Amino acid sequence: MEPSTKDKDASVQEDLVYRNNRELFYSFDKDKNCYTRKVDYQYQANQVIIKQGWDVLEERLEEIKQQVIRGEKSPLVYFMEKNQMEVPMLSGYSGIRKWRVKRHLKPKHFNRLSQDVLEKYASALDVPVSQLKDPDFLKE
Amino acid sequence: MSKLEFDHRQAGHCESGVTSNLLNYHGHKISEPVVFGIGAGLFFSYLPFLKMQHAPMTSFRVWPGQVYDRASKKLGVVSRIQRFKNEKSSMDALDSALDSGFPVGLQVGTFHLPFFPPEYRMHYNMHNMVVYGHENGHYLISDTVIEKPAKITYEDLVRVRFAKGPFAPQGRMYYPLSVPKEIDLIPAIIDGIKKTSYNMVGIPFPLVGVNGIRYLARQMRKWQKKYGDQKASYYLGQVLRMEEEIGTAGAGFRFIYGAFLNEAADILNQSWLKEISLEMGENANRWRDFSYLGSRNCKKRAKPEESYDFLADILLDCAKKEEIIFKKLSKIR
Numbered sequence: 001m002e003p004s005t006k007d008k009d010a011s012v013q014e015d016l017v018y019r020n021n022r023e024l025f026y027s028f029d030k031d032k033n034c035y036t037r038k039v040d041y042q043y044q045a046n047q048v049i050i051k052q053g054w055d056v057l058e059e060r061l062e063e064i065k066q067q068v069i070r071g072e073k074s075p076l077v078y079f080m081e082k083n084q085m086e087v088p089m090l091s092g093y094s095g096i097r098k099w100r101v102k103r104h105l106k107p108k109h110f111n112r113l114s115q116d117v118l119e120k121y122a123s124a125l126d127v128p129v130s131q132l133k134d135p136d137f138l139k140e
Numbered sequence: 141m142s143k144l145e146f147d148h149r150q151a152g153h154c155e156s157g158v159t160s161n162l163l164n165y166h167g168h169k170i171s172e173p174v175v176f177g178i179g180a181g182l183f184f185s186y187l188p189f190l191k192m193q194h195a196p197m198t199s200f201r202v203w204p205g206q207v208y209d210r211a212s213k214k215l216g217v218v219s220r221i222q223r224f225k226n227e228k229s230s231m232d233a234l235d236s237a238l239d240s241g242f243p244v245g246l247q248v249g250t251f252h253l254p255f256f257p258p259e260y261r262m263h264y265n266m267h268n269m270v271v272y273g274h275e276n277g278h279y280l281i282s283d284t285v286i287e288k289p290a291k292i293t294y295e296d297l298v299r300v301r302f303a304k305g306p307f308a309p310q311g312r313m314y315y316p317l318s319v320p321k322e323i324d325l326i327p328a329i330i331d332g333i334k335k336t337s338y339n340m341v342g343i344p345f346p347l348v349g350v351n352g353i354r355y356l357a358r359q360m361r362k363w364q365k366k367y368g369d370q371k372a373s374y375y376l377g378q379v380l381r382m383e384e385e386i387g388t389a390g391a392g393f394r395f396i397y398g399a400f401l402n403e404a405a406d407i408l409n410q411s412w413l414k415e416i417s418l419e420m421g422e423n424a425n426r427w428r429d430f431s432y433l434g435s436r437n438c439k440k441r442a443k444p445e446e447s448y449d450f451l452a453d454i455l456l457d458c459a460k461k462e463e464i465i466f467k468k469l470s471k472i473r
Binding site: 023028039083088 | 150151152173193251257258259262263284285286287304305308373374377378380381384385389390395396398399402417418420421422424425431432434435436438439
């Protein structure tokens with residue numbers, strides 16, 4: 001019932017989602033009673049849970065995209081979520097007060113924003129102003 | 141322009157790795173596990189009222205910065221630790237430290253770190269790395285997560301040093317100013333073990349230490365009913381990510397702590413610690429089972445024996461093992 005260390009190791013090299021960087025891992029060998037270190041990609045089982053985190057984010061983003069298309073939320077919400085930010089953090093990066101950021105999440109207020117404010121958001125969210133105002137998915 | 145002869149060595153955990161590498165630069169070969177043990181880095185806390193990425197916060201370690209602060213103090217190292225309000229003055233201070241021949245540890249946010257693997261691109265503000273030089277407008281970085289030394293521009297470095305959000309680093313930089321010629325590890329190690337034992341079994345508060353593990357186990361049994369399949373699975377995933385993801389060296393620091401006890405047994409010449417390091421290894425493997433079966437649950441491949449109840453039972457088992465281990469360790473002298 002319990003997975004042996006052996007079959008965990010066997011699964012390490014197949015179906016890896018992420019192969020960008022090798023890290024250092026410690027482990028304990030039960031048979032030899034000793035600690036070992038090795039440099040390798042993240043374990044396959046752990047890659048699954050890392051991917052789960054990204055999948056959930058992706059789903060939430062898709063949902064917000066639809067809300068922006070329906071005009072319920074401003075594109076700012078979409079880019080904020082894409083950058084994994086929430087209001088306090090976006091306020092920190094853009095230097096715009098929290099209560100104003102909250103207002104700008106509504107299309108009504110967002111559409112009246114000056115170039116100046118838009119530029120602050122654009123640089124905080126790493127996206128050109130033109131995209132921020134009019135994201136590609138609205139044009140389709 | 142200056143470039144120091146700094147050994148880039150990968151480590152399991154960023155802060156203890158940085159501390160070990162900095163001490164190594166100043167001529168003391170103290171391994172990462174020993175630094176982690178002296179810094180009393182191991183912990184457990186489950187704080188459901190603090191949400192991180194929309195899920196309750198679980199942590200397997202102490203507050204960021206504590207490992208360096210504690211380890212350096214206990215080893216008699218005199219350090220300079222600074223935080224800044226102003227971006228330019230933080231960079232000037234970094235330049236002048238580098239030019240006087242000190243490699244510098246920095247606390248940074250990982251979201252805008254250009255050399256970081258994309259799958260780890262999260263707003264994690266408690267990451268640590270070493271700057272060991274600057275040339276042609278680039279800073280030379282030794283990041284213990286990354287295989288090779290890296291480079292970063294002035295602008296990018298400012299951005300990660302002044303990352304916003306929870307635990308914002310505020311430009312925090314730290315480095316040993318003077319390191320004693322002879323370091324006596326023995327009292328530092330005993331002290332570190334006592335501190336960790338207290339943290340794990342001595343604090344009368346239900347959300348931390350061994351009690352915290354039990355609390356999490358109790359909560360976990362209710363998740364499915366309370367939140368539904370999807371959210372429960374996401375919450376579980378978040379616990380596993382904190383346990384196994386980046387910088388824990390595996391099993392929420394339990395492997396690295398066991399390796400520390402193993403080394404400590406030789407340094408202190410107390411063979412009973414060897415026994416306990418083996419118990420810690422078994423315990424760490426149990427945590428590994430938890431994350432392995434848990435990840436199958438997240439993948440929706442769960443068999444009945446991988447249900448939340450079953451996972452919670454593994455947690456209780458770990459809690460019991462750790463209670464025994466740390467009660468014994470608290471008697472160290």
